[in-house]
Amino acid sequence: MKYLGLRMKDLQDREALNTAREIASQPSSWEKTYKRFLEEKEYILQFLQKVWEHDFPYIILTGAGTSAFIGEALVGSFQKKWNGVCRAIATTDIITHPENYFIKSRPTLLISFARSGDSPESVAAVELAKEHCDCLYELNITCNKDGALAKKIKDTDSYTFLLPEETNDQSLAMTSSFSSMLLTGLLISNILDAEQLRPTIDRVCELGNYVLNDCLPDIQKMAETDFKRMVFMGSGPLFGIAHESHLKVQELSNGKVICKFDSFLGFRHGPKAVVDDTTVVVYLLSNSAGVQPYELDLVRSAKTTAAGERSIAIGNSYDESELKFDLSIRFPGGTEDIQEEFLSVFYILPAQIIGFYKSLSLGLSPDSPSQNGAISRVVQGVKIYHLTENEKC
Known part of the structure; x- marks a missing residue:
């Protein structure tokens, strides 16, 4: 058995097996996540109907670190599909300044994303929302059935969607948990059309497998070159x-x-x-005709002022005869048949693979690359402070 082109024995010896398996398994995890979502769709819909009874509910997408970035990718989809105000706000911001983000009189849906659900901020953000909102609905999306968020006392104004067990990544870096929770968020924002999304899910899985198989050697080669900086650019989702x-x-x-x-x-x-000559610049190109001219203008400008940096393009929106990149990841059949926000599910794969191989090339262990323990799988040491009424401003 191999993952990301490496044998299990070699991966085990280098403490890389979990990360490699979790990255490589993502298309399978997406399919299982979609299947589970369809099985629970009617229950989720019943919960959401209570939210939709209110005119223009306020939607907050939250999480910490990687889980917070899920909200950044989803905020546009929720706002467009649900015709309401939606914001992506990290739990790490909510904890210190809840009064800056909650509107007490506004019916609020707090959607929390968490791999483990055990970080102190995850539960504390929900408790603060209860204090600062007169009408609160909680939708928890998590990968860990034993986590604090999944075990919270349930009531009629809360719902927890538990992802398939294999998405509960065991390695330090979130990979399959990120993309699978992201897909879940997209399915929720499109819940009224969830069954009709089957062709999109199939296409997303197909292109994910294309990156993991056909593009793997070129991505590995780029990852193993000598660079000290990377810059990633993306628009909208x-x-x-x-x-x-x-x-x-x-x-x-x-x-x-x-x-x-x-x-x-x-x-x-x-x-x-x-950007300097030790930098790799990565362009995450949209498939939206309205967005592409702005992105390609920037690419052309960057190339005319290049300082020796290398570049990677992900997407099909450019003319290969005009623009040349050190690594081009173009998708067979194009991506015009995919809603722009669904690109995000498989566009994350190249960075995950680059990070994995760069870790190995630096002599690190991808499953636990933090040699001094500065970062951990579940954040530790965060103390939650509860202010008295007299201390609140």
């Missing part, structure tokens, strides 16, 4: 993927590769200064 991509490579390389992220348009406003 792919901005959240750029955010997660930067963290994934930085985590798996134990900070040996410093990463940045931005939108295509935002990159011009200062962040471009980080």
Whole structure:
């Protein structure tokens, strides 16, 4: 048995088996997640109907770290599909300044994403929401049936969707848990059309397998080159993927590769200064005709002022005869048949693979790359402080 082209024995010897298996298993996890969602759809819908009884409910997508970036990728889909105000707010922001984000008189749906559900912020954010909202609904999306979030006392105003067990990644870096919770969020935002999404899910799985199999050698080759910085760019839902991509490579390389992220348009406003001849720039290209001209203008501009950096393009929106990249990941049959937000599910794969192979090339263990224990699978040491009424501002 091999994962990401490496034998199980070699992966075990290098403490890389969990990460490799979790990355490689994602298309299978997406299929199982979709199947479970369809089985629970009517129960989720019954819960959401209570939310929709209110005019223009306020929707908050939350999580910590990688789980927070899920919300960044989903916020546009929820706002478009549900015709309500939706914000992506990390639990790490909610904990310190809940009054900045909750509107007491506004009916609120808090959607929490958590791999383990055991980080102190996960449960505390829900408790703070209860304090600051007169009308609160809780939808918890988690991969761990034994986590604190999954075990919370349930009532008629809360619902927990538990993902398939294999999405509860055992390695430090979240991979299949991220993409599977992201897919779940997309399914929820499209819940009224969930059965009709079968062709989209099949196509997403097909292109995920294409990246994991056909593109693997070229991605590995790029990962093993000598670079010290990576910059990821994405627009709209792919901005959240750029955010997660930067963290994934930085985590798996134990900070040996410093990463940045931005939108295509935002990159011009200062962040471009980080690019030098030790940098790999990754362009996550949209399939939206309205977005592509802005992105390609930035690519052309970057290439005319290149300082020796290397580049990766993910997507089909450019003319190969005009623009050349050190690594091009183009998808067979194109992606025009896929809603833009669903690109995010498989666009995360290249960064995960690059992070994995960069970790190995640096002599690290991908399952636990943090040599000094500075980061851990479940964040530890966060103390939650409860203010008295007199202390509150």
